[in-house]
Amino acid sequence: MGQPQSKPSKPSIPRFPQPGDHIYCERKGGLYDHHGIYVGDDMVIHLQGAAKKLGELPTCHKCGDKRLVNGEIAKVCIDCFLDGDTLQIYEYGVTYPEFSKRKRGSADSYQIEGLLKELLILVPLLWLVPLLLWQLIVFRKALAKNQAPGNFCLQLIHGTSITSYL
Numbered sequence: 001m002g003q004p005q006s007k008p009s010k011p012s013i014p015r016f017p018q019p020g021d022h023i024y025c026e027r028k029g030g031l032y033d034h035h036g037i038y039v040g041d042d043m044v045i046h047l048q049g050a051a052k053k054l055g056e057l058p059t060c061h062k063c064g065d066k067r068l069v070n071g072e073i074a075k076v077c078i079d080c081f082l083d084g085d086t087l088q089i090y091e092y093g094v095t096y097p098e099f100s101k102r103k104r105g106s107a108d109s110y111q112i113e114g115l116l117k118e119l120l121i122l123v124p125l126l127w128l129v130p131l132l133l134w135q136l137i138v139f140r141k142a143l144a145k146n147q148a149p150g151n152f153c154l155q156l157i158h159g160t161s162i163t164s165y166l
Contacts, residue, residue, distance in 0.1 A: 019040035020038070020039075022092075023035070023036055023037070023044065023081075023090065025085035025086060035047075035090070038078070042063075042077050044077070044078050045074070045075045046074060047072055048073070048074050062077040062079055062080075
């Protein structure tokens with residue numbers, strides 16, 4: 001399952017990619033997007049794909065000696081990466097209203113922030129699960145021995161010692 005993406009519906013202020021930017025361009029008239037990471041000096045690291053790794057990359061005067069191919073991963077100049085298509089910069093952390101008006105090219109920050117808030121609430125409570133299971137086992141044993149006190153639930157809530165019921 002991929003991330004939601006959105007591209008600005010109308011041209012915004014153009015900006016040049018910075019090292020570390022997630023960039024992409026449309027291929028085959030928008031059939032799919034080709035993604036890469038801009039690393040500076042007009043160079044891009046990207047995945048070539050299984051079909052292209054079989055053939056040689058065309059020679060380029062700009063990245064000729066800087067070009068690096070390791071299996072399916074290639075480091076090429078931005079011109080070879082774009083191959084005549086338009087550069088798009090993937091934007092992270094856009095607001096939900098802005099995201100909903102776009103087609104592709106960004107991730108909705110509301111989804112990420114909502115997930116982080118839920119995790120921050122739930123993770124500290126995870127230690128309670130084994131504790132409650134253990135206390136239920138102890139209570140079941142006490143019931144089996146017919147020794148469960150009437151205030152056992154209060155002790156369970158307040159966390160007082162229940163090891164005496166073993």
